[in-house]
Amino acid sequence: MKIRIKNGRVVDPASGLDQQLDIYITAGHIVGMGSEPAGFHANAEIDAAGLVVCPGLVDLSVRLREPGLEYMATLESEMHAAAVGGITSLACPPDTDPPLDEPGLVEMLKFRAKNSPGPRVYPIGALTWKLKGERLTEMAELHEAGCMAFSQADAPIVDTTVLLRAMEYAYTFGFPLWLRPQDYYLARDGVVHDGVVSARFGLPSIPVPAETVALQTILLLVRETKARVHLCRLSSRAGVEMVRRAKEDGLPVTCDVGIHHVHLSEMDTSDFNSNCHLIPPLRSQRDRDAIRQALKDGVIDCICSDHAPVDANAKEKPFQESEAGATGVELLLPLTLKWAAEAGLSLTQALDRVTRRPAAILGVDAGQLAVGKPADLCLFDPAADWTVSNKTLASLGKNSPFLGLELQGRVRYTVIDGHIDFKAARD
DSSP: OEEEEESOEEEETTTTEEEEOOEEEETTEEEEESSOOTTOOOSEEEEOTTOEEEEOEEESOBOOOTTTOTTTOOHHHHHHHHHHTTEEEEEEOSOSSSOSOSHHHHHHHHHHHHTSSSSEEEEOEESBGGGOSSSBOOHHHHHHHTOOSEEOTTOOOOOHHHHHHHHHHHHHHTOOEEEOOOOHHHHTTOOEETTHHHHHHTOOEEOTHHHHHHHHHHHHHHHHHOOOEEEOOOOOHHHHHHHHHHHHTTOSEEEEEEHHHHHOOGGGGTTOOGGGOOSSOOOOHHHHHHHHHHHHHTSSOEEEOOBOOOOHHHHSSOGGGSOOOBOOTTTHHHHHHHHHHHHTOOHHHHHHTTTHHHHHHHTOSOSOOOTTSBOOEEEEEEEEEEEOOTTTOOSSOOOOTTTTOEEEEEEEEEEETTEEEEEOOOO
């Protein structure tokens, strides 16, 4: 299919491009930018007047809930929701049922995703069998099946010898590890940050040292093994400072933050809204402000949606008993734009956190607009207002802390592999 995208404001963080020009697409790739290639005849045209044309978003944490957790959501529903959010590439954590610890499961997931409309799906393999933290998986075989990295998702590795062996093996073969720093014992049974809200209402808490103790262990082992580690979902000021020092020391680490933690704090849990029951927990306003600054400074490399659709029954329980997680793929773009505007960053800088940077961490050819690159694009109206609601969210998971909030920035088209995968209905 040949597509011409005309009259749009083209913003490419990788090259610094920000100007109005036309883009020409053939056979899944960009074949021209600005000047029309010789002999080009478009099968379809998109008039992008008033729209921003940017690389498709790359999301490092999207739970598709398959295999095994279809009662929460389906692969088809969440891939569609991701496309609605302008996401063209996504990484899915291994905490399915069963976990992604065998090549056959990974191959099945990739086959289904490839034959379904929606973003490119990159599985993250289980680091240990059944995510029990006891025995390493066959990482080489999982890598051959298509796993881009290896992770425990939210499951702990209590035995640090296992973690050391994992890093040694990963370094030998050049595999990246994606680890979420949280000490099992310090976090056990906790549901909120150890702060004002937990003290006032007596909810079991997760203190900041649950993150920093685990983070210190990871960083010490990285220093010992030189393994490449991506730190998932930082949540605390102290954790940010530890990563800052690690990067200054030249350790091979990167990190991300979930979009909810960029905007919310423990005070948002004070009304027992179970949609604010997240892992890691929403922390103090001081922690949130430190995260926002570290994201601006580049200590935190990128933002992810940390998309975790949960069925209504699991969220309607009392806060302490409810299922943790929040939907986020459709909110990643507008909430990133909101943060950037509040932080005084340019549109190019904002989009860099959800395109080029996460693509580099994932190790995929995405997040860039240039001739010869895959035609994965997001076209959005930066001035469009919309209200987050059960009706406006395409995800089967309606569990968002931002229900009822009016946001600015709405995706109008998502182009994946040279095809118009999503086109918004007229308002």
